[in-house]
Amino acid sequence: MSATYSAEVCTTVSALDLVTGFPFPFPQETYRYSTNVEPAPGAVTTPAGQWGEAVVDVDSEYAQELAERAAILDRDPSRHAWLPHMDVACWDAMLCLMRELSLTRPDSMALTVLESGVRPRYHWRNDLLGIDHTFVLGDPSTLPDEPLAWIAAQVQEDIVLLDQRDGVLYGDAGVVTFAADWSFGFDVGMSFLEIHGPVPRLHGEGIITRAHEFLKRLQPGETYRRTNWTLTIGRRLDVSTELYPEWGPDRDAVLLLDDEAFGRDVHLRVEVQHLIRLPESGAVMFLIRTYLLPLVDLVQVEHWRVRTADVLEELPQDLADYKGVAKYRHRTAAWLRARGPAEGS
């Protein structure tokens, strides 16, 4: 077989907090799309620990993932885009994310309003990155970078900002470096319904129009979340359409791996997506936080091992095709089945 195997360049990372904080995405034995939104934040207990207490999560991969985002943006600036009318939304998003960061890490981050009024002035401190900065809302000369770019360099989440007009939401701004087989640069400016055009089943079952109606009614201060998932080969955050030639062939090549390498390289990829209505612009902020857990770590939790195998075996073919897991989901399920509780580490 001539397929090259690129995942080898992506190291597998095992860290305790990546297991204890993993947002395991399968509440049921089978998986189908649904409008699975719930109010956020709120802690969810798992057999390994818990997740969901914060809207913006900061974990042991913070520095590493921010460095990776910077490198990707450097190579491909199209991952950051905004239409001119999104200027207010970009400032709005920055303020909201700073607030969320200071709630998540009050020990090392704080946003202080120094002056309110027509031109509010703020102080922002992010000790993890050595940032200590004062700025004026709406005055770009008081920031070291564009507001959205600056804050995207301080959160592990991908960010999409949706403008609402004429009863339709449009994805008009964002920084997305860790897309799971889609392209932000291609989607920017499209409506919410257009962006989701390729997803099977969503439209016929009315799921996407319901989600759209729901988002349109979201009020400032309201935050909701949902999860989504797929499988990814290697600890590869950037599986964007742009890089398909690099990671696409892995889906064939992974089948050639021995069991040990397979369990190390195949990851359950979970996105925790938050939806927040921003107050000043009225835009909806869509945050996508990607978590990757290799099968070797997943099987440490017996419930996760069995449930993931159940879901992968039963997943209808069209969904497996769309998620890009059709070629190796059965091998993944078999790999999980073979690690019975007796062999559990």
Add this chain to the structure above:
Amino acid sequence: MSRLSLVVAGIDDTVPDVRRLVLAPADGGELPSYTPGSHLVLDVPSGPGRERALANAYSLVGESLHPSSYEIAVLRCDPRGGAAGGSAWVHALRTGDPVTATTPRSSFAPVQPATRHLLVAAGIGITPLVSHLRFHARWGREAELLYLHREGRGAFITEIDDLTDGSASCFHDRVSLLARLRERLLDQPIGTHLYTCGPTGFMDLVVAEAQAAGWPSSRVHLEHFGLDDLDPGEPFDVTVGEQCFEIASGVSLLEAMEKQGYAVPNLCRQGVCGECRLELGPATTGVWHRDLYLSDDDKAAGDCAMACVSRALPAADGRAHLEVLL
């Protein structure tokens, strides 16, 4: 929906019949920021002249970012003239009185890609547009205001002057406002959006002028108070198995069932996600669905409802009842 506990922190009755009210958080601190053009829904308790409690929407007129208080302005409407009584209640409030309200709700926001904003207000309809003007001043957006009010009865005159650098045009009769509006509608750059708030008859005239001038309806925005808020509804009763209980006005079936100890699966609590769907039995008198989840066919069948938003419709004998099958 979250509720805010507020107290009346300031009253300004300078403009005849218009009361400006400053509402501060009961426990101090900062209130949530809101989108310009938003409104607050105040809980108006029942009392003399008000048989049942009301939920009245009032536009927010103050600073929208990091506010330490919310400000509204309410026109006195005489209950003897058919008003429901919310305005009379506001005009009777005193400093220090407690008030509960929803968090601000947005349904009349400035359109972000607009190249220019043409604002047309009549009377107390100026309130959401004052909020728009604050936004335009902050972000340097081009805006123009035409404001109709009775002589000596104009609210927010000083603020409007400051926010527009004196460029706003005030009118004391409809004919002169409409004459100017006709001119201004024909002299805007492509991409201008028109916003109007005032009595329904006035807004109808503004819309008719815009249509006559060839404005597409997607560029014309009207503020109808409280359109997006669910009516608290009439009380009705419910049977679940052997148990029968009443659902009060303003309480959802979901909340009532939870209080009775039933675990009803739910997520969004606003009629979208479909989680709290309940099957209904034949003793049901009728369903006022109000959800976005069920199909028209489902709704027509009348054998299911969403616990978070649906209520009973009364039968011919006036009895409103839902039979829930668990």
